[in-house]
Amino acid sequence: xxxxxxxxxxxxxxxxxxxxxxxxxxxxxxxxxxxxxxxxxxxxxxxxxxxxxxxxxxxxxxxxxxxxxxxxxxxxxxxxxxxxxxxxxxxxxxxxxxxxxxxxxxxxxxxxxxxxxxxxxxxxxxxxxxxxxxxxxxxxxxxxxxxxxxxxxxxxxxxxxxxxxxxxxxxxxxxxxxxxxxxxxxxxxxxxxxxxxxxxxxxxxxxxxxxxxxxxxxxxxxxxxxxxxxxxxxxxxxxxxxxxxxxxxxxxxxxxxxxxxxxxxxxxxxxxxxxxxxxxxxxxxxxxxxxxxxxxxxxxxxxxx
Amino acid sequence: xxxxxxxxxxxxxxxxxxxxxxxxxxxxxxxxxxxxxxxxxxxxxxxxxxxxxxxxxxxxxxxxxxxxxxxxxxxxxxxxxxxxxxxxxxxxxxxxxxxxxxxxxxxxxxxxxxxxxxxxxxxxxxxxxxxxxxxxxxxxxxxxxxxxxxxxxxxxxxxxxxxxxxxxxxxxxxxxxxxxxxxxxxxxxxxxxxxxxxxxxxxxxxxxxxxxxxxxxxxxxxxxxxxxxxxxxxxxxxxx
Numbered sequence: 001x002x003x004x005x006x007x008x009x010x011x012x013x014x015x016x017x018x019x020x021x022x023x024x025x026x027x028x029x030x031x032x033x034x035x036x037x038x039x040x041x042x043x044x045x046x047x048x049x050x051x052x053x054x055x056x057x058x059x060x061x062x063x064x065x066x067x068x069x070x071x072x073x074x075x076x077x078x079x080x081x082x083x084x085x086x087x088x089x090x091x092x093x094x095x096x097x098x099x100x101x102x103x104x105x106x107x108x109x110x111x112x113x114x115x116x117x118x119x120x121x122x123x124x125x126x127x128x129x130x131x132x133x134x135x136x137x138x139x140x141x142x143x144x145x146x147x148x149x150x151x152x153x154x155x156x157x158x159x160x161x162x163x164x165x166x167x168x169x170x171x172x173x174x175x176x177x178x179x180x181x182x183x184x185x186x187x188x189x190x191x192x193x194x195x196x197x198x199x200x201x202x203x204x205x206x207x208x209x210x211x212x213x214x215x216x217x218x219x220x221x222x223x224x225x226x227x228x229x230x231x232x233x234x235x236x237x238x239x240x241x242x243x244x245x246x247x248x249x250x251x252x253x254x255x256x257x258x259x260x261x262x263x264x265x266x267x268x269x270x271x272x273x274x275x276x277x278x279x280x281x282x283x284x285x286x287x288x289x290x291x292x293x294x295x296x297x298x299x300x301x302x303x304x305x
Numbered sequence: 306x307x308x309x310x311x312x313x314x315x316x317x318x319x320x321x322x323x324x325x326x327x328x329x330x331x332x333x334x335x336x337x338x339x340x341x342x343x344x345x346x347x348x349x350x351x352x353x354x355x356x357x358x359x360x361x362x363x364x365x366x367x368x369x370x371x372x373x374x375x376x377x378x379x380x381x382x383x384x385x386x387x388x389x390x391x392x393x394x395x396x397x398x399x400x401x402x403x404x405x406x407x408x409x410x411x412x413x414x415x416x417x418x419x420x421x422x423x424x425x426x427x428x429x430x431x432x433x434x435x436x437x438x439x440x441x442x443x444x445x446x447x448x449x450x451x452x453x454x455x456x457x458x459x460x461x462x463x464x465x466x467x468x469x470x471x472x473x474x475x476x477x478x479x480x481x482x483x484x485x486x487x488x489x490x491x492x493x494x495x496x497x498x499x500x501x502x503x504x505x506x507x508x509x510x511x512x513x514x515x516x517x518x519x520x521x522x523x524x525x526x527x528x529x530x531x532x533x534x535x536x537x538x539x540x541x542x543x544x545x
Binding site for chain 1: 381403407410460
C-alpha cells in the first residue's frame with residue numbers, strides 16, 4: 001500500500017498496519033489481503049462482487065475488519081457483503097470506506113451490507129466514511145445496510161461520516177424479532193456543497209424488541225442534509241428516534257421522523273431539534289479564555305464525538 | 306484591581322421608542338484580594354453589572370479599568386485571558402462536552418484525570434462519578450452549579466465573579482460553598498465578587514455593595530453595612 005492508501009486506512013479503520021484477527025482489505029476494486037480465524041471465515045462471492053463473512057455460533061470477543069480503500073480516480077464499484085453471525089456470538093465488525101480522488105472523474109463506492117444476527121448474538125458494527133483529495137472528481141458513497149436480528153439478538157451500529165464525501169445516500173432497513181435490540185448512532189458533518197441523505201426504516205416485529213436511532217449532524221457552508229427515520233411498531237415494543245442537528249453558515253437540514261404504531265402496546269417516541277449553536281455556549285467558553293472560533297470548534301467536536 | 310467609572314446600561318424598551326435604564330451611573334472600586342458581595346432586590350441590575358465586568362454586556366456609558374488598564378472595549382476572551390473569571394447564574398449545558406473537557410478548557414492546559422478530579426472534590430462532587438459525564442440535561446441544576454464553580458477554581462483567576470452561586474445549591478452543600486469562598490479568599494492573589502442574597506455569604510465578605518434600581522444604594526465595610534441590611538429585612542417581614 002502507498003502512503004495515501006495507508007492514510008485512508010487509518011481514517012476509516014484506525015489501522016496503522018494490517019489488523020489482528022479476521023480481515024479483508026479491498027484496494028481499488030481488488031482484494032489486497034485477507035485473514036481468517038478458526039471461528040470466522042471470509043468467502044468471496046461467485047455470483048457477484050463481494051464477500052460472505054461467517055461467524056460461528058458462540059464466537060466471543062473476536063473482530064472482523066473489512067476496510068475499503070479507493071485511491072484511483074474514476075472508479076465505480078458496487079459490492080455486496082453479507083455477515084452471518086451465529087447464535088450467541090459476541091463480535092465487533094469494523095467496516096469503512098476511504099476515497100482519495102485527485103482526478104476529475106467521479107469515484108464511487110456503493111456497499112450493500114446485510115447482517116443476519118443469530119439468536120442472542122451481540123454485534124458491534126462500526127462504519128466510517130472518509131474522503132480526501134483536491135481533484136474536481138466527485139467522491140460518492142452510497143451505503144445500504146440491511147439488518148435482520150433474531151430473538152434476543154443485539155446490534156449496535158456506529159456510523160460516522162465526517163469529512164470529504166461529496167454525496168451520500170445512506171439507507172438502513174432493519175427488522176427485529178422478539179426481545180431483539182437495535183441501537184444506531186449516526187454522526188455526520190457536511191461542508192462545501194455536499195449532500196447527505198440518511199434513511200432509516202426499522203420494523204419492530206417481535207414482542208419486547210426495541211430500537212434507539214439517534215443522529216447528530218452538523219451542516220456547514222452550503223451543504224444540505226436530509227434525515228428520514230421511520231419506526232414501525234408491530235408488536236409490544238419500544239422505539240425512539242432522534243435527530244439533532246447544528247446549522248452553520250448557509251447549511252440546510254430537513255428532518256422527517258415517522259412513527260407508526262400498529263399494536264396497542266407499541267411505545268414510540270421521536271425527537272428532532274435543528275438550530276445554530278446556542279449563543280450562551282459560545283459565551284461560556286469565551287469566559288474560559290477561548291476565542292469565538294475556538295469555542296465553536298470545541299462545541300462541534302464535542303457534539304460529534 | 307477593578308474600577309468601574311460611571312457605568313450606565315440601557316436597552317431599547319419593546320414596542321416604544323424609549324430606552325429602559327438598567328444601570329445608572331455606577332462607580333465602584335474593587336481592591337486587590339478584596340471580597341466584595343453585591344446584594345439588593347431582584348431586578349435591580351446586579352447580574353447585568355456582573356456581565357459588564359465579564360464583557361458579556363457592554364456599558365452604554367462609562368469606563369472599566371483593570372489594574373489601571375482601560376478594558377471597556379475588550380472582548381469576553383481578552384478579559385478572560387487577563388484573569389477575569391465569571392460563574393453563570395444559570396450554567397450552560399453542552400451536548401457531548403464532558404465535565405473533564407470543561408475543566409481542562411478552564412485550566413487552559415492538559416490535566417491529568419486526578420488533578421481534574423481534585424477540583425470536583427473541592428466543590429463536593431464525587432469526582433469518579435462525574436468526570437466523564439456530559440455537561441448536559443442529565444445533570445441537575447445543583448450539580449451544574451458546582452461544576453461551574455469548579456471551572457472557576459481550575460482557572461485560578463485574578464478576579465472571580467460569581468452570579469448567585471447559592472441558587473440551586475442544597476443546604477448540605479451550602480456550608481461547603483462557604484468554605485470554598487473562604488479558601489479562595491485566603492489565596493495570596495485574587496479578588497472575589499459575589500452576587501448573593503444569602504446572609505451567610507454576605508457575612509464572609511470584606512465589603513458589601515447594595516444595588517437597587519440600577520444605582521449603588523450604599524457601599525461600605527461589612528461590619529458597618531450588614532446590621533443595617535438585616536434590620537431592613539426584618540422591617541419588611543413585619544410589613545407583610
